[in-house]
Amino acid sequence: MREIDTKQVFTKDANKTYGLMELVKGTKPTVGLQPDDMVFTWPHLLIRELVLFVVVTAFLLVSAFFFDAPLEEIANPNHPPNPAKAPWYFLGLQELVSYSAFIGGVLVPTFIVVILMLVPFIDRKKIGIGKWFAKERSFANGIFLTFLIIMLILIIVGTYFRGPNWEFVIPWETGGLH
Amino acid sequence: MKIKDELINLNQQKQKGWFKQFWSNLYRSIFRYGKIPQDAEGQSYAVFNNLFLHIHPVKVSRHSLKFSYTFGLGIIAAILFLILTFTGVWLMFYYFPSATEAYNRMLDLRSSVDFGFVLRNVHKWAAEAMVVVVILHMARVFFTGGYKPPREFNWMIGVVLLLLTLGLSFTGYLLPWDQLAFWAITVGTSIAGYAPIIGEPLRKFLLGGDTVGQEALIRFYVLHVVILPGLMVIFMAIHFWRIRKDGGLSHPSENEPTKKGNSR
CATH class of the missing domain: 1.20.810.10 (Cytochrome Bc1 Complex; Chain C)
Structure with a gap:
């Protein structure tokens, strides 16, 4: 429920007099909002969706003409590549698996999913909503940003800095990225 | 659609040829509220009378439309x-x-x-x-x-x-x-x-x-x-x-x- 704003909505004109004419009670979503905060979905939102659709489609078509999706030789169960790598979004986990199968394969992914599910029940204070990186919530934002950066680093290490037998390699020294 | 508008519409239809009238009747049977909506009433109907659009609310807040807020x-x-x-x-x-x-x-x-x-x-x-x-x-x-x-x-x-x-x-x-x-x-x-x-x-x-x-x-x-x-x-x-x-x-x-x- 939104708090009903008891402050001034309009700036008062000094040359006019004001009086209470009517009291409207209600629980509609518009109560307590600035009078001009809402706009019609048609055309304001729909035109934006249409533009995004055109832009995304055009971007994909152009990318598709210039960059080919990878296709290697036919699958051969007898010739494993060294190293064999999972899809990129799992390479952070594969990197952790190289230290401990239990930590990377079980503990961390379970922990991530459970914590993500519980986030809105851990942090329920209605402060700093509707604003990017609000000061009031810098602690929560800091934790989440750290988590994202750690995952990103692990994925980058797994993608570019791991060579044969999952040994550490410097990509620009061994020639070519894998 | 107000009754008055409907009557004007009926009068206009009498003067149309049979094909135009059929076309207009067909179009109206699918899209009840005209072509491009011009007023608030039409803009509301455009969204909630359409199966594919009515997942949207009729009105949205300006704040939610800011690109820098959601990046879409x-x-x-x-x-x-x-x-x-x-x-x-x-x-x-x-x-x-x-x-x-x-x-x-x-x-x-x-x-x-x-x-x-x-x-x-x-x-x-x-x-x-x-x-x-x-x-x-x-x-x-x-x-x-x-x-x-x-x-x-x-x-x-x-x-x-x-x-x-x-x-x-x-x-x-x-x-x-x-x-x-x-x-x-x-x-x-x-x-x-x-x-x-x-x-x-x-x-x-x-x-x-x-x-x-x-x-x-x-x-x-x-x-x-x-x-x-x-x-x-x-x-x-x-x-x-x-x-x-x-x-x-x-x-x-x-x-x-x-x-x-x-x-x-």
Whole structure:
């Protein structure tokens, strides 16, 4: 429920007099909002969706003409590549698996999913909503940003800095990225 | 439509030829409220009289339309899903989920199918983009406090949608049946196998055997083209519907007033 704003909505004109004419009670979503905060979905939102659709489609078509999706030789169960790598979004986990199968394969992914599910029940204070990186919530934002950066680093290490037998390699020294 | 307008409309119809009148009657039977809506009434009807548009509310807050607030990430993710469904169904005409045939079909897409390479490339890059965009969308919601009450449940649905996105990407990864696909799935499923007790049965259930083979291909195929997209549509519908039920996108006016005064 939104708090009903008891402050001034309009700036008062000094040359006019004001009086209470009517009291409207209600629980509609518009109560307590600035009078001009809402706009019609048609055309304001729909035109934006249409533009995004055109832009995304055009971007994909152009990318598709210039960059080919990878296709290697036919699958051969007898010739494993060294190293064999999972899809990129799992390479952070594969990197952790190289230290401990239990930590990377079980503990961390379970922990991530459970914590993500519980986030809105851990942090329920209605402060700093509707604003990017609000000061009031810098602690929560800091934790989440750290988590994202750690995952990103692990994925980058797994993608570019791991060579044969999952040994550490410097990509620009061994020639070519894998 | 007001009665007066309807009467004027009827008078005009009398003067039209039979075809124009039929056309106008047909059009009106489908779109009851005219062509491009000009006034508030028409703009409202345009949205809630249309099956495909009425997932939207009739009005939205200006704040939620600011590009710098959302970067359109949620809508881009939905658009990518549409594109993936369209290209995915198109690819199904050429694909065959067989360990001996699948790879040949990939080669066909490159050589003998008109624009087959574009079709496959769009599907591939849209899939990679969707994983990235869904993660960025989650980050946007977190950094703007969008998961706070009353949106707890929709955040959880969002986590499910992230897992489904990863599942769709992972099951699609095997289908080209090249070395990259085969060994990525071998490694990926072995990670699942590390879980105590349920790990090994889960891995065997996914693969339909001890190793990646024909059984695994058909299982991943069915998951990729039927089960996971079906679940995705259901959870997306709940996700969008809940945005409306929870009062639109998160908005600064939802903050509780502090001692210093309202932070609006």
